[in-house]
Amino acid sequence: MDGAIGLKGCRKIRGSQIRHLLEAKDFFLFDCDGVIWHGEKAITGAPNVVNTLIKQGKGVFFVTNNSTRPRENYVHKFCRLGFTNVNQEQIFSSSYCSAIYLRDVAKVQGKVFVIGCEGIRNELREANVPYLEEVDEPDATIYNCALPTDVKAVLVGHDDQFTFLKLAKASCFLKDPDCLFLATDNDPWHPLKDGRILPGSGCLTAALEVATGRKATIIGKPSRFMFECISSQFTGVDPAQCLMVGDRLETDMLFGSNCGLETMLTLTGISQMEEAEEYSRSEQSNEQCFVPDYVVDTIADFLPAFEELD
Structure with missing residues (x-):
């Protein structure tokens, strides 16, 4: 296949090489921010790519660590940005997968204490997983606040209303070794405009890990559980027939590697070619998992390949 398919190692592909890849794969997993959109703006050509793959009968899924919605x-949002054929069943967010894990895997018998945004609570409600409703008084502290005994x-997750009291309460709950400790993801930061960054869920998880001496079970990428959710809900999802497309080496490429998927880095987001090449030269075996199989400037590079397939 023009020397592209099956050759691991950070290869930039285009034209007929992409066409062969599209023919070889039946399922496509896309990260969202940095791959198909930036905030409230779709990446040029991305809606056409996604809509065309779906019309061609490909299995298209979206795997995002964003737990806020x-x-x-x-x-x-997909519809607003021009992705007209996307339905809810194709979306696997870290908040949704966390709710599924608590309900179907952990089978939690009790309430969940949430450090996170409304997106997490919404998914817990949809999955009928009970969570603790916070009703602390404005002057509450860890010395006088209520600590229910039914938190299990x-x-x-991401929490832009994070407080020291939330950290302290969570630490108290986790003193019980039978209380589960989960995190939607361990992303360290997210890019903002003008070079600013937004601390990610991984920062809050790390604080709680230090406070408790425990390690969280990570639900989102690069954990395998998101892929297990997909394969349990859609029949015939063979890892050999899947392509993971993302913009972050340490998250998206590692996720693909952990799940046995071929990976593609698009250069419209966080990680760039120089970083991928540096990992490819590394003698550390664990860093080889960050190396993408293929690289494209943007997923809009798929468009000429679609024309060849017509």
């Missing part, structure tokens, strides 16, 4: 809101899990 429920899947229903994602559907509205702590779930940490």
Whole structure:
């Protein structure tokens, strides 16, 4: 296949090489921010790529560590940005997968204490997983606040209303070794405009890990659980027939590697070619998992390949 398919190692591909890859794969997993959109703006050509893959009968899924919004809101965003054929069942966010894990895997018997945004609580409600409603008085401290005894899990996600009291309460709950400790993801930061960054869920999880001496179970990428959710809900999802497309080497490429998927780095987001090449030269075996199989400037590079397939 023009020397592209099956050759691991950070290869930039185009034209007929992409066409052969599209023919070889039946399922495509896309990260969202940095791959198909930037905030409220779709990456040029991305809606056409996604809509065309779906019309061709390919299995298309979206795997995002963003836990701040429920899947229903994602559907509205996809439609708003021109992705007209995306439905809720194709979206696997870290908040949704966390709710599924608590309900179907952990089978939690009790309430969940949430450090996170409304997106997490919404998905817990949809999955009928009970969580602790916070009703602390304005002057509450860890010395006088209520600590219910029926909390059986702590779930940490992105929380722009994070407080020291939340950290302290979670630490108290996790003193019980039978209380589950989960995190939607361990992303360290996210890019903002003008070179600013937004601390990610991984920062909050790390604080709680230090406070408790425990390690969180990570639900989102690069953990395998998101892929297990997909394969349990859609029949015939063979890792050999999947391509993971992302923009972050340490998250998206590692996720693909952990799940046995071929990976593609698009250069419209966080990681760039120089970083991928540096990992490819590394003698550390664990860093080889960060190396993409293929690299494209943007997923809009798929468009000429579609024309060849017509």
